[in-house]
Every structure is written in structure tokens, then in C-alpha cells.
Amino acid sequence: MSCHKVLQEKGYRITPQRMLVIEALHNADSHISAEEIFQQLHARYPYSNISTVYRTLELLKKLNLVTETDFGEERVRYHVAEKSHHHHLVCRRCGRVIDLDESALYPLKGVLLRDYDFEADLRHMAISGECSECRKKRE
Amino acid sequence: MSCHKVLQEKGYRITPQRMLVIEALHNADSHISAEEIFQQLHARYPYSNISTVYRTLELLKKLNLVTETDFGEERVRYHVAEKSHHHHLVCRRCGRVIDLDESALYPLKGVLLRDYDFEADLRHMAISGECSECRKKRE
């Protein structure tokens, strides 16, 4: 479901700023920060403001069109919501982000529910650690 | 190993402010924020300053005497480092924090290493979700 269409259906206005924010989110290789989105927006729309970016991201989050992930940086990152959830393995040395299929977390989810009676929300996990390359270098 | 002793051995000064920060960390039922530590310090040491709390926490972190955990709040929380690691299940509704033994995460750690060649650092995980009580209420 395109962001454009959802906005339209729900009666939100399609503004150039919103379109550019959405475009930046879609074009991003990986997860993108508000600041990075703003840079792209500002390049094409010099009078735009970062508060518009934040307001648009808030709207898109509310509509479940984007998700927000905290990678343990000082800022939060965004990406377009996908049907099949995935997670992130973040190398603490090189910052590399490896996508992790949600199925890898099913066993954990089961244990938490069975043993701790806790329904874990594992939709947006970022697991810190060390990737194979950095581990090789260190050894 | 007491914080006091480590500081002394490493040649750091034992100041009343540092002692009170350490005391607050030890007395805390659960994970405590810098602001909460400062409130306790300030009550006994009116001229103290929160920057001292942050500097002390930074020092204690560096010495591996306290750990910092991000529960997804706007601020980070601290607690004294323990021999046996544990993790946290944080209820997104009532904020309840359930301690999770690290053994629950061993299987996940294994999968990540085997299938993704990724050495996960699962020492300080906070998993968001819904506790049993809140789930009952909702149903």
C-alpha cells in the first residue's frame, strides 16, 4: 500500500513536503534519520523546515506507514513499514546493519510467553554485537 | 567488588558526592535515572550539581561498575553491574519491569552466531511487550 494512497484515503493533504519525505524514506538504502530526510527535502525545497519532517514522520508512524527504530545512537531512525517484519543486527565496531528475519526470534518469543507470561513485541529489535569481519580483524 | 574499593584502588578520589551517587545506585529497587540519583544527592548535599552525577556515572561505567540501559524512555537508566547478567521485560502498558535470566537468550545467541555469523552482545537487553496482568485487563 503506497503512502500516497493511504494519506489520500484518510483525507490527509498531499503536500510536496510530504511527498519528498516519503520519497526520501523509500529511496533510503537502510534506516534514515530525520536530519538526513531533511537534508534531501531542503535540497529541493530550500524554505522547508525540519519541524515539517518530524510532523510528517509522526503522521506516517500513526498510520503505520513507517517504523521508528532505536539503534542506540543519539537519534532515532525511520524506515517504511514492510509486510514481513525484520530485525537488525548492529555491529558495534563498524556500524554494519544486518537484516535478521523475524523467524529467528520466534523461539525467544515462545519462551517469554510460556515461562514469563510476557507477550513480547519483537517487531523492532536492534541487537548490538560484533559482525564476522570485525571479529576476524580483532582475532 | 565494592565501588568504593575499586575507585580507591584505581587512584580515584572518594568524594562525598561520589559516595552518595553510589549509595543511590545501590539502594535503588530497580534501574534509576540520573535525575533520580541527583534528587537523592541534592537532598543531602544542597549545593551539588547534576553534572557531577553524570560525570560520576560516566566514570563508574568506564570501570564497569554500573551499566546503562535504554528502556525506550527519553532518558537512560543505570544500575550497579552484577556478576550474573539479567535482562528486562518491560510492559509497554504499565511499565512493569520483569527480570529475565540471561539463559533465556542463549538459544537466540546461538542462532545469531551460527546463522548470521554475528556475535550478539545480549548483556543489556530490554524487551518491550505486554505483561500478563495488562493482557488480562485488555481481554
Next chain:
DNA sequence: TTAAATGCAAACGCTTTGCAATTGA
């Protein structure tokens, strides 16, 4: 036409920092 959306500037909350004064060892 008009409510929604924007730009701007200022504020916010948490954290960090420069610097002069204080203090533990």
C-alpha cells in the same frame, strides 16, 4: 473558501562542557 499544513523561532529535556573555585590524598 477554509481547515490543514507549513515555516519560523523559540522552547524543551537530557546531557555535556569550559572554567574558576574547591578539596581529597
Next chain:
DNA sequence: TCAATTGCAAAGCGTTTGCATTTAA
């Protein structure tokens, strides 16, 4: 004694907000 530590004030950073202006529908 004197370098380490502190208090203070200000800044830094990402994010939010109030308000007047603009704009999509």
C-alpha cells in the same frame, strides 16, 4: 601542596510547540 574534582552557567543536540502565514482540496 596540587592535580583531581566540583559547581555553575552556558551550550549542544535532537525533538516539539505556538503562532501567524500559506496552501491543498
